[in-house]
Amino acid sequence: MLRVFFLLVLPLLVFAVDPLRVMYLDYNLRERDFKRAVEQVRKSMEEKGVKVIRTLTISDAIRARGKEFRNYHVVFGCEVEGMDRILLKAPALSNVVPCSVAVYEDKKGRIKATVINHNLFTTKYGKVLSAEERRLIEKTYRNLNLALASLSTNKPKAVKLPPPKEELVYEEVVEGQDYDTFKTLLKTSLDGVNMNILDIIDVSAQSPRFSIFLACNLS
Numbered sequence: 001m002l003r004v005f006f007l008l009v010l011p012l013l014v015f016a017v018d019p020l021r022v023m024y025l026d027y028n029l030r031e032r033d034f035k036r037a038v039e040q041v042r043k044s045m046e047e048k049g050v051k052v053i054r055t056l057t058i059s060d061a062i063r064a065r066g067k068e069f070r071n072y073h074v075v076f077g078c079e080v081e082g083m084d085r086i087l088l089k090a091p092a093l094s095n096v097v098p099c100s101v102a103v104y105e106d107k108k109g110r111i112k113a114t115v116i117n118h119n120l121f122t123t124k125y126g127k128v129l130s131a132e133e134r135r136l137i138e139k140t141y142r143n144l145n146l147a148l149a150s151l152s153t154n155k156p157k158a159v160k161l162p163p164p165k166e167e168l169v170y171e172e173v174v175e176g177q178d179y180d181t182f183k184t185l186l187k188t189s190l191d192g193v194n195m196n197i198l199d200i201i202d203v204s205a206q207s208p209r210f211s212i213f214l215a216c217n218l219s
Contacts, residue, residue, distance in 0.1 A: 027152040044147040
C-alpha cells in the first residue's frame with residue numbers, strides 16, 4: 001500500500017486571516033542583482049548550519065517551454081540528521097523538512113525570499129515526534145530565518161496559531177502497484193505540458209520507502 005501526500009492551502013481560510021500570511025514568511029532582500037541574491041541566500045544558509053541540497057531554477061524550466069517568466073529559483077535544503085525517521089513518522093512534515101526557500105523577483109522587480117511557516121505544520125503533525133526531533137526542526141528553522149533576516153530589510157515573524165482542525169495535506173492511498181512502478185507512472189503523468197518534474201529525492205531507499213517529487217506548474 002502506497003500513500004501520496006499533496007499540500008493544501010484552502011483550509012487556512014478558516015483562520016479568518018490572509019492564508020498566505022499565515023502559511024509563509026516573506027523577506028525583502030537588500031541585494032538588487034538576482035544571481036548574487038540567490039548565491040547570498042545559499043551562502044548565508046550554509047554559514048548558519050542549514051545544509052543546502054540544491055538550487056532549482058524554476059524560471060529557467062518555464063522559459064524552456066517558451067513562456068515568459070520573472071526570475072524565480074528555489075533553494076532546497078534543511079537536510080537534517082534523522083530526516084528519514086521524522087518523515088516516516090509524520091509524512092506531512094515533508095513540507096517542512098527538507099525546506100524550500102523561494103528567491104524571486106516580484107512585479108516591481110524587487111527581489112524577495114519566501115519560506116514556509118513551519119509552526120503551522122509542527123503544531124498539527126509534530127506530536128508524533130520525539131522532543132529531540134521537534135527541537136531539531138525548531139533549531140533548523142530558527143537558523144534558516146536568521147540567515148534570511150541577515151540579508152533582508154525586514155524581519156517577519158512566524159504566526160503561531162492553535163493546530164487547525166482541518167488537514168493541511170491531502171492523502172491518497174494507492175493499492176495494487178509496487179513502489180517503483182507507481183513512481184514511474186506518477187512522474188510520467190505529471191511531467192507533461194503543464195508540469196515539469198525537476199527532481200525526485202529518495203529520502204528512504206529501504207522499506208518503508210519515502211520519496212519527494214520536486215515539480216513546478218508550467219501553466
